[in-house]
Structure formats: C-alpha cells, structure tokens
Amino acid sequence: MTRIVVIDNHGQFTHLERRALRDLGVDTELVDNDTDPNDIDADGIVLSGGPDMDRIGRSPDYLDLDVPVLGICLGMQILAEELGGRVGGGDYGGYADVDVEILDDDDPLIGSLAPETRVWASHADEVKEVPEGFTHTGTSDVCTIEAMSDTERNLYGVQWHPEVAHTDEGEEVFENFIDICEQ
Template identity: 75%
Template structure:
C-alpha cells in the first residue's frame, strides 16, 4: 500500500511549516498549499488545516471540507471546522500561548484516543470552540477549555485546539501519525 498524500492548507499560521515536517517525519508526502488553492487542484488523501491569525483569513477552507477526504484542523483550523459546520467559536478567557494539561474524553477516538488519559500541550486560547457542530463528539477537554479536541469519525473530520507540531506539546507526533492512519 502506498503512503497517503496529505495537503497542509496554510492559513497563515506561524507553525504551518512544522505541520508539513511532522507529516514528512511520519513518512508521508506532504505538500503545503495556500488557502486560496482551488479544491480541484488538490490531489490528497487527507488535509490538515493549519492554525492562523484570524477567521477572516481562512480562504477556501469551507470548500476543502467537501473533498471527501479526512480533515484535521489545528487551532484556527479546528475553530473553522466548528464554525463552518454550525458549531460556535468564542473568545477564550486565556489569550496567548501556554502549557495546557488536556484530558482525553474519548479514549477510543482514532485521532487522540491513544493519548489517554491525558497529555501536556502548547495552545493558544484567544479563541476556542464553545459548541461542537452536530455529529461531533468532544474528545478532549481541559480546565481552560471544554473543547480541546473534537471528532466526527463518520465524516473523517477532526480538530485539536492545541499545536501538536511544536516541541512543547508532548506526544504531538503521535497525533500526526494517528491522522496518517486515518488517511490510509
């Protein structure tokens, strides 16, 4: 079986290049594409929606959710999935980046279940998912945020509030490896 190809959609975040590297380190062909890339030009078995500065700058993200491949949203990407599909995003009580202890709420989840019972992460909570869209399950939480991760495994849609691609996050590479398995 050939390795999956994964497109990393650049939402102008400061860590996007690290997401591409984490996927390449997991042994897959990963290409970073700007978020205005026409969906028809994306040849991938999975998509990672990067973090970024603002919901106003998510480009064609909504169209990428309809490509029929698994999608992992990281930080802003996670928030975009929630908002575009009928959830709710609000300003968080804690801005800026900080260490956050996350509790895995769904240990059978294909994306974050292997991290149970919990993991220390690096995250910004300037904005956060306050309500998940219909069909999604909250898969991780913390004392800072009630929706640290969410999944709709039936549709192959996943999101994490934290940044698994940075060295400050424990077991972050495992999140990308789990996503690669989902894309297989």
C-alpha cells in the same frame, strides 16, 4: 504513498505541520488557502492554525473533498464554524502549556494519548459548541473543548499544536491521522 496536504492559513507553526508529516514518511505539500479545491489531490488535509477567521481563504471549500480533515487551532475553529458549531473568544488568551484530559479513549485521533497529556495551545479564540455529529473528545481547565471528532465524516480538530516540541505526544496525533487517511 499516502499524500496529505497542509492548507496554509498563515499560522506561525504551519511549516512545522508539514515537516512533522514529512518526517513520518508522508508525501506532503504546503498549499495556500486560496488554492482551488479542484487542484488538491490528497488522501487527507490538515487545516493549519492562523491568526483569525478573516484570513481562511477557501478553507471551508476543502471540507467537501471527501477526505479526512484534521483542523489544528484555527483549523478546528473553521470546522466548527462552517458545520454549525460556535466559536468565541477564550478566557485565557495567549499561548501556554495546558494539560488536556482525553475524554474518549476509543477516538481514532487522540484516544491513544495518555489520559492527561501536556500540550502547547493558544486560546485567543476557541470552539464553544461542537457541530452536530461531533463528539467532544478533549478538555482542560483553560478550555472546555480542546478536541472534537466526527468519525462518520472523518473530521477531527484539536485546539492545541501537535507540531511543536512543547506538546507531548504530538507526533502520535499525526501518526493517528495518517492511519485514518490510510483506511
């Protein structure tokens, strides 16, 4: 059975990420972000959202485990910051419904979504520049970089929260990530 660990970066929806994976039949566990990377046995990792970069624990260390990683909101920002991209304050700020335009219909994480999909996202901070090797895969009128992928390294990020009911096609994002982990 596929095992995906959710790294808890203290976000208010983190438990819903674990539940979404569990409901899709995945062996999943929620682990604190201070867990030793050597203690993590998984086919994939979700870096959860959270309040800020000051509370990400050992999240950067999990990028070296050679398994697919899905960064959600703060998790995506961790990917960008650690791998040479740039993160900064968003112009919009708090949570809101946003229409995301999918820029790459071949992307394994979000390419199967509708060309424009409604999501629930926070834009207090956001990725301003993707790291080398990443492709910009989703955008909105609120945030230029709503999603990014590095298919060579199996690293993916979305600014929005696929785990909440307000996000259309959120379950499909998790299904696609499971498929990535099973390859």
